[in-house]
Amino acid sequence: xxxxxxxxxxxxxxxxxxxxxxxxxxxxxxxxxxxxxxxxxxxxxxxxxxxxxxxxxxxxxxxxxxxxxxxxxxxxxxxxxxxxxxxxxxxxxxxxxxxxxxxxxxxxxxxxxxxxxxxxxxxxxxxxxxxxxxxxxxxxxxxxxxxxxxxxxxxxxxxxxxxxxxxxxxxxxxxxxxxxxxxxxxxxxxxxxxxxxxxxxxxxxxxxxxxxxxxxxxxxxxxxxxxxxxxxxxxxxxxxxxxxxxxxxxxxxxxxxxxxxxxxxxxxxxxxxxxxxxxxxxxxxxxxxxxxxxxxxxxxxxxxxxxxxxxxxxxxxxxxxxxxxxxx
Numbered sequence: 001x002x003x004x005x006x007x008x009x010x011x012x013x014x015x016x017x018x019x020x021x022x023x024x025x026x027x028x029x030x031x032x033x034x035x036x037x038x039x040x041x042x043x044x045x046x047x048x049x050x051x052x053x054x055x056x057x058x059x060x061x062x063x064x065x066x067x068x069x070x071x072x073x074x075x076x077x078x079x080x081x082x083x084x085x086x087x088x089x090x091x092x093x094x095x096x097x098x099x100x101x102x103x104x105x106x107x108x109x110x111x112x113x114x115x116x117x118x119x120x121x122x123x124x125x126x127x128x129x130x131x132x133x134x135x136x137x138x139x140x141x142x143x144x145x146x147x148x149x150x151x152x153x154x155x156x157x158x159x160x161x162x163x164x165x166x167x168x169x170x171x172x173x174x175x176x177x178x179x180x181x182x183x184x185x186x187x188x189x190x191x192x193x194x195x196x197x198x199x200x201x202x203x204x205x206x207x208x209x210x211x212x213x214x215x216x217x218x219x220x221x222x223x224x225x226x227x228x229x230x231x232x233x234x235x236x237x238x239x240x241x242x243x244x245x246x247x248x249x250x251x252x253x254x255x256x257x258x259x260x261x262x263x264x265x266x267x268x269x270x271x272x273x274x275x276x277x278x279x280x281x282x283x284x285x286x287x288x289x290x291x292x293x294x295x296x297x298x299x300x301x302x303x304x305x306x307x308x309x310x311x312x313x314x315x316x317x318x319x320x321x322x323x324x325x326x327x328x
Contacts, residue, residue: 005030006027009023009026009027070126070129070130070133071130073126074123074126074127074130077119077122077123077126078123080119081116081119081120081123084112084113084115084116084119085112085113085116087112088108088109088110088112088113088116089109091105091108091109091112092105092106092109106163106165107165107166109163109165110163110165110166110167110168111167113159113162113163113165113167113168114167114168114170114171116159117152117155117156117159117168117171117175120151120152120155121148121151121152124147124148124151124152125148128144128147128148132144142182142185142186142189143186145182145185145186146179146182146183146186148182149175149178149179149181149182150179152175152178152179153172153175153176153178153179156168156171156172156175157172159171159172160172164217166218166221169216169217169218169221169222169225170221170225173207173225176203177203177229180199180203181199184199192240193236193239193240194236194237194240194241196233196236197232197233197234197235197236197237197238197240198233198237199233200229200230200232200233200236201229201230201233201234201237202233203229203233204225204226204227204228204229204230204231204233205226205230207222207225207226207229208222208223208226208227208230210222211223211226212266219268220268220269220270223266223268223270223271224270224274227259227270227271227274228274231255231274231278234251234252234255235252238251238252245289246286246289246290249282249285249286249289250286252278252282253278253279253282253283253286255278256274256275256276256277256278256279256282257275257279258275259271259272259274259275259278260272260275260276260279260310262275263275276307276310279303279307280303280307283303283307284303287303
């Protein structure tokens with residue numbers, strides 16, 4: 001049992017906060033449920049050894065890669081993928097706590113699963129290339145992209161449903177974008193840039209809606225992926241369809257203001273930061289279009305200062321809201 005827990009129990013027992021029967025039940029529960037010190041040491045040694053093994057494997061791959069046959073390279077990728085998945089599964093069983101640069105063992109397992117997702121994608125790509133070289137299958141490059149992205153997406157969905165952690169959230173988003181992009185490239189090979197912008201806006205909007213419905217966690221990452229994708233799509237759409245620079249900048253400024261408003265409604269700081277960044281970038285551009293060169297630098301400083309003041313006030317209001325919520 002943890003020493004701090006035992007000290008607390010002894011103090012509670014001495015002050016008659018718990019009786020002897022409850023004390024013994026808690027002690028028995030803690031001793032039976034928590035791993036003993038030897039188990040902790042064994043797991044730590046195993047994990048450290050696994051990290052050294054992974055480092056050695058990753059360092060050896062570049063040295064052996066060019067000297068291996070294609071099928072041997074595939075086998076090495078499959079083995080690496082399995083090892084990463086096993087390491088991620090094993091790290092899930094460790095007692096939660098800070099580990100190296102990661103704040104928790106969940107982050108460790110999430111990172112290992114992310115690397116295994118990348119390795120799995122490389123394995124699928126190699127497998128399809130080998131099948132094409134042996135003439136067992138004959139797909140076009142576009143079909144190959146769709147197949148690779150489909151299998152990688154399936155694996156990403158599995159990992160997300162398994163963990164629902166930050167890296168799997170991001171991997172799922174980009175795998176979906178890659179797969180839909182591959183399908184779009186096959187169906188519309190000569191797509192216009194503005195259509196690509198609409199595609200990004202649609203993907204970002206759908207992701208934001210699912211984040212708002214609490215289907216996707218953590219919410220800050222979901223909103224960041226959503227808003228940044230919508231912003232990129234909007235920029236592409238405007239640059240391709242609108243030739244007037246002032247109108248283009250005004251639309252971007254209005255969009256940034258909308259983000260700031262939405263961030264206040266949703267109490268999400270990440271949306272506010274993106275909206276504030278858009279204002280900081282586009283307000284000076286707007287000023288340079290409508291004012292002489294010798295007057296806009298002071299105004300830029302004024303506007304940037306104003307934006308920073310608003311950011312500070314917003315963050316302070318968020319803190320006060322959190323305090324009031326906790327007090328209620």
